[in-house]
Structures are given as structure tokens and as C-alpha cells.
């Protein structure tokens with residue numbers, strides 16, 4: 001069963017009934033000001049950091065689930081009836097309802113008793129504000145007298161403190177009202193230099209800023225002020241500041257009228273905070289012109305048009321036309337769009353990540369680059385340097401950092417021994433996309449400590465060395481707190497309820513080893529060797545003596561370590577039919593046929609084959625076969641089998657989940673693409689694409705009542721076959737799944753792969769496909785690609801503007817051409 005449909009032309013998903021199984025959401029903003037908006041206008045907004053600069057309040061895990069947001073009430077002043085055009089919070093049965101989630105905007109429209117209301121929510125480019133453009137149309141036969149009430153609830157900035165520290169917070173809320181604009185200035189009198197504002201384009205009949213005066217005992221569903229039809233003009237003194245305006249409109253039969261609401265964030269410099277300077281009154285001089293600009297409908301329309309064009313230009317960098325509609329739609333629109341969200345938010349703010357729990361993950365953000373770097377390379381560059389600056393001198397990394405302060409998060413700490421390698425992976429992706437080798441010479445500190453700056457390249461070296469300094473009894477990497485699988489806590493031994501598996505004091509950990517990190521080490525090591533070699537031989541290159549020869553030596557040293565690690569994996573990381581997962585603190589095997597539960601894990605099957613381990617000796621093929629046999633389900637590949645049926649002290653959080661959920665044998669979508677890439681590396685296009693399709697959200701649209709999450713974005717998890725709800729997705733939007741699927745389909749299945757020497761064309765597509773077309777902008781040149789199948793294999797014969805190539809890499813045009821025609825014949 002479906003709850004809407006894709007409008008591919010407009011690049012929108014159209015939700016046709018408000019009672020979706022879960023809030024189906026969208027993100028507003030793509031630079032610094034962000035909002036989360038559900039299909040019933042629920043959600044909140046923040047500036048840069050969802051914890052530290054939260055503009056509006058949101059109560060997670062509410063009943064119903066999604067309550068609180070950007071609300072508008074319409075009131076028919078003749079009948080005294082009122083309703084919400086976004087369905088929530090009054091939940092009147094609307095005669096028509098439609099929510100169009102688009103790229104950076106959402107339009108929620110409905111009709112009730114002949115009154116149509118449509119609100120377009122978006123964040124203009126380069127502004128720290130959101131615009132709500134409300135259009136009301138009277139389809140009745142006579143004039144209607146309406147009251148419109150807007151309503152948002154302010155958060156007192158730090159969302160964590162806001163939801164806990166009531167003894168203080170109930171006394172600090174402050175607002176100002178001037179020229180019908182409501183300014184939220186809590187804590188502005190002391191250390192904050194920022195305030196929020198809520199404005200409206202129409203003449204207002206009244207306002208409210210004290211939440212409980214506005215709501216009374218009616219709550220959001222039945223606010224007293226709306227029922228009465230008249231604002232109380234309340235001025236918040238502590239308690240809960242909010243913003244509501246009352247606008248009265250008479251609309252003739254058949255006529256439409258528009259109102260613009262603006263919610264914004266504004267900063268003043270420290271010495272310009274007050275106006276007059278000796279007063280406590282907010283200086284609004286620089287805020288007012290911005291507000292004035294967007295109160296104008298025409299300007300709001302222009303800003304919306306600019307936003308559309310921005311997204312067109314971002315998405316046009318890579319467009320494909322394959323025989324599969326779900327592939328096209330995800331690659332061309334939604335998966336790319338989701339990659340922007342994961343890049344911006346990491347795992348911090350969604351309807352499942354509260355915005356206060358986590359900053360930006362080190363491994364997460366590095367992996368997110370795989371799906372983002374081609375869209376806005378300059379922002380990828382900045383992110384890489386920020387991440388590297390939180391690296392520790394040991395080469396290890398803080399697991400997370402706060403986007404506002406750009407500092408490593410001490411509460412979470414480090415010692416997740418896979419973390420540092422992802423920096424190498426992220427940087428390699430950046431270099432291949434941009435060819436910008438200068439990034440490697442950027443001076444970057446360790447742990448943000450002034451004076452500790454070293455070239456980024458050195459950070460990569462330390463990342464690699466980090467593992468070499470931490471090898472276990474078998475010569476495999478020690479796992480530390482955990483590896484990619486945050487829940488495989490082999491040194492934790494937690495027996496105290498409520499203790500965090502990720503942060504509690506661990507054993508010293510000199511025994512437990514990770515075969516996954518070993519695979520990752522091989523991949524990262526090969527990238528580092530290649531980077532080392534090319535960096536030194538650059539022309540014009542960094543000033544070194546006989547750079548090529550010494551770099552060659554260094555690179556070969558890295559490759560020797562990789563070869564050694566591969567050998568160790570073959571010796572101690574192979575279980576006969578598949579790759580082992582780990583050794584526990586007792587030296588016992590994890591993910592082996594000898595185990596009672598958790599005999600086979602996906603991570604090592606996927607990552608080792610992706611990294612090219614065991615390709616020549618048949619191990620990779622066997623591992624993929626075992627994956628298909630033991631782990632693949634119709635809804636995707638589960639993380640391990642058999643699921644853990646009870647809690648194991650020596651395994652940690654993985655065994656804390658009921659079977660089939662999350663890391664305990666859930667379909668953890670993030671690692672499914674590793675297997676897809678492994679299949680592609682083995683030349684099995686059918687297998688790779690089959691796995692791709694099983695978790696492709698668009699391909700699952702028809703089973704929305706089972707899947708439950710949005711059909712336009714990936715979710716972190718789909719319940720595995722051991723769960724009673726097998727096939728049900730959870731934790732949509734913020735997941736490494738977005739970047740990895742994008743990377744798997746574009747670079748490995750369609751095979752449009754970035755490389756140092758140019759764009760490589762190496763499709764491993766399904767046998768049944770006759771071909772596909774694509775256009776890809778790469779380093780300033782547009783490559784128009786046509787792949788055609790002439791035989792059943794994956795051998796590529798490449799012609800570039802008619803000339804036959806020696807290999808499958810398209811060299812950058814030497815004559816300044818900006819358009820290149822590429823034909824790939826597969827046989």
C-alpha cells in the first residue's frame with residue numbers, strides 16, 4: 001500500500017494522506033540554517049548545531065509521535081470553527097490533503113469546507129531564516145471572514161538544557177515586540193549575541209508570546225486564543241516564549257490571498273548588541289532589512305526560484321538514464337539529496353536522532369564524503385580539514401566532534417580503532433574527484449592544539465600507523481572500543497544497567513582483534529600508497545629531494561604492510577567458507593562456524609571483498625556465496641546469523657538488541673553496498689544490482705505499510721528475518737547507507753568511477769540491461785556517456801569522441817573541450 005507517489009518531473013514526493021505510518025520528513029536548508037519538517041508541519045529549526053543553537057522547541061517521542069512544529073490555524077469567523085491546514089495539530093478530516101516534499105522545500109496544502117490553504121516552507125540560499133508562504137483561496141460562493149493564527153514555540157537555545165533545567169529556564173525567557181515582529185532574546189542580556197525573530201507580511205490584529213496564555217488548557221489541538229478568535233497580546237516573562245500572530249482576512253469568492261511568515265536567526269557583533277548602546281534593547285538595525293526583504297512576496301518567490309536552480313545545478317552534476325526507474329529516481333534525485341543531508345547533519349538531527357545526543361561522527365562524516373564530494377567539493381574540503389584537526393597525535397581520533405566549536409567531543413572520547421582509516425578513504429575520494437592535491441599540504445593541527453600543525457598528508461600517515469602500533473596476538477588490528485560496528489564491544493564487559501557501551505571504561509584490550517579493521521587497513525593502505533607516490537611526483541610538486549624515489553620506497557613500504565595484513569587475514573581471518581569477524585578478549589572466535597550464534601557476519605564478507613582481499617584465491621567468491629546463502633533475505637542482507645538470542649557479556653551491545661533489530665541481525669543497510677561492490681568486483685552485475693534493488697526505498701514504495709519509513713530515502717535499518725516485523729524500516733535519513741549506496745550504484749554498478757587519471761568507465765550492470773546513458777560533470781568537463789551491451793561480460797571497449805582508447809579511463813581533454821562523448825561497449 002502507498003501513501004503517495006513520486007513526481008519525478010518536479011523532483012518531489014507527493015504524500016496524499018496525512019496519517020503516514022511515521023512522520024515522513026524533509027530537510028529545509030542546506031548551508032547553515034536548517035529545519036526538519038514532517039508531512040504535517042511538525043519539526044524544528046536550528047542554526048548550525050541542533051543542540052547548541054536550537055531556534056524552536058520540539059518534544060521527541062511525543063504522543064502522537066509528531067507534535068509541535070510550524071503551525072498555522074485557520075478560523076472561520078462566521079462559524080467560529082477552526083482547523084489546521086497541515087492536519088496536525090487539530091487533525092480535522094480534511095477534504096483534500098497533499099504534502100509535496102521537494103529539494104529543500106515542502107509544500108503542504110489542503111482544503112476544508114471550501115477554503116484551500118497551501119504553505120510553502122523553505123530556507124532561501126545564503127540566509128539564516130525560513131520562509132513560510134501561505135496562500136489561501138476561497139472556493140466558496142460567498143466572501144469568507146478568516147482569522148489566521150501562526151504558532152511556533154521558541155527553544156531557549158541549548159536544546160539539552162532546554163528540556164531539563166526548568167528551575168532556571170522558567171525564569172529567563174524574554175521577548176521584544178516591535179513593528180509587529182516578535183524577537184526572541186532569551187540570554188541575550190548576558191553572553192549570547194544572537195536572537196531569533198518571527199515576522200509576518202500582513203497587518204496583524206494581535207500577537208501572543210506567552211505559550212500558556214495562547215494555549216490555555218486546550219493544548220496545541222485546541223488553543224484558547226484560537227477558539228476565542230482573538231490574541232491576548234501576551235508578553236512572555238519567563239516560562240515558555242512563543243510567537244503567534246493573528247491576521248484577519250476577508251477573501252472574496254474565488255479569490256486568493258498570500259501571507260509570508262519569516263522565522264530567522266540573527267547575530268550582532270558584541271559591541272553592537274544594544275540600541276541604544278546603554279539600553280537592554282536588541283539592536284535590530286541589521287536584522288530589519290532582511291526581514292523587510294522577505295516580507296515581500298516577490299522577493300520570496302525569487303528566493304524560491306534561486307533555490308530550485310541551485311538544486312538543479314547540484315543534481316545535474318550526475319544524471320543517469322537506466323532501464324530501471326528506481327535507479328534513475330534515486331541517483332538523479334533522492335539519493336543525492338539524502339547525501340547532502342547526511343553531509344550536513346552527519347547523524348545529529350532527524351526524527352530519530354534528537355540533535356542533542358551526537359555531534360558529527362568522525363567515521364560517519366568521512367564516509368559521507370563518498371556520496372557528497374562531487375556536489376560541493378569546497379565544502380568537502382573544509383570538512384576534511386575540520387575532521388583532521390580533531391585527530392589525536394597518536395593517529396587515533398575523537399569519535400565525534402561538535403559542529404559549532406569544531407572540537408572533539410570529550411564525553412564520547414576515542415579508541416574506536418577503525419576511525420582513523422576513514423580519513424584516508426575520505427581524502428582519497430576528494431583527491432580523485434577534484435585533483436586538488438594542495439589539500440595534502442594544508443597545515444592541520446592535532447586535537448586542535450595550536451603549534452601542532454602538520455600537513456594533512458602526515459595525518460594520513462599517522463592514521464595508518466595507528467593500526468600498526470596496535471596489532472594483537474594474531475597480527476590483526478586490535479579492536480579497541482569497537483570498529484565500524486559500534487555494538488561489537490569486545491573489551492567492555494558491561495554488567496551495569498544503563499551504562500553506555502560506547503563510553504564506559506574498557507579493559508586494556510590487548511587481545512580482541514577485528515578482521516574488519518584488517519580489511520579496512522588493506523583498502524586504506526593501498527590508497528595511501530597511491531597518494532604517496534602521486535603526491536611526490538607531482539609537477540610542480542612539493543619541494544623534496546629526489547621525491548619520486550623516496551616516495552616510491554615509502555609507498556612500497558605501505559604496500560608491504562598491506563600484503564602482510566592480507567596474509568594474516570588469509571591465515572587467521574578465514575573460517576573455511578567465509579571471513580571471520582573478530583577475536584574476543586579470550587582469543588575466541590567471533591563469526592565462525594564454531595560459534596553457537598553469530599556464526600557469520602556481513603561486515604567482513606563485504607569489506608574484505610570490496611578491499612580486494614581474497615579476489616585471486618577464491619576466498620572472496622566463497623565469502624560472497626556464503627553471504628547469499630546465510631544472510632540474504634528478500635528485504636536485504638542481515639548483519640549476522642544466527643542472531644544472538646541472549647545477552648553476552650563479552651560481546652556487548654550487539655547482543656543487547658532483540659533478534660532481528662539493529663546490529664543484532666537487523667538489515668543494517670549501511671553495509672549492504674559493501675557486498676554490492678564486492679559482487680561488482682567479482683564481475684557479477686546481476687548479484688550486485690539485485691542487492692541494490694532489495695533495499696532501494698523507491699522499489700519498496702509499494703510495501704509502504706510494511707516498510708513504514710519514507711519511500712524516498714534510505715533508513716539505517718530494516719528489521720531482519722528474526723524479527724516479528726521483518727521488512728519494517730527504522731531510523732530514516734541520517735545513515736551511512738546514503739553515501740554507500742550512491743557510491744555503489746554510480747561508481748561500481750554503473751561504473752562511472754573517479755580516478756586520479758580521469759573518469760573511469762567500468763560498468764558491471766545486469767545482464768538483461770541493453771545499456772544506459774549518463775552525464776557526469778567531472779573537473780569542469782561534462783562527460784556524456786553511453787554504455788551498450790554487445791556481449792554478456794564486463795569487458796569495456798571505450799571510444800572518446802570517436803577515438804578508441806587503450807583502457808577504460810577517459811583522459812581529461814587536452815584541448816580545453818568542455819563536452820566529451822564517451823561510448824562504452826560491453827562484451
Ligand code: BGC
Nearest residue numbers: 358485486487502653662663
Ligand atoms: C546503536 C548504533 C550506534 C551507537 C552509537 C548504538 O546504540 O545501535 O547503531 O552507532 O549506538 O550511537
Ligand code: NOJ
Nearest residue numbers: 347363364484485486487
Ligand atoms: C551508526 C553509527 O553512526 C555508525 O558509525 C556505525 O558504523 C553504525 N551505527 C554501526 O554500528
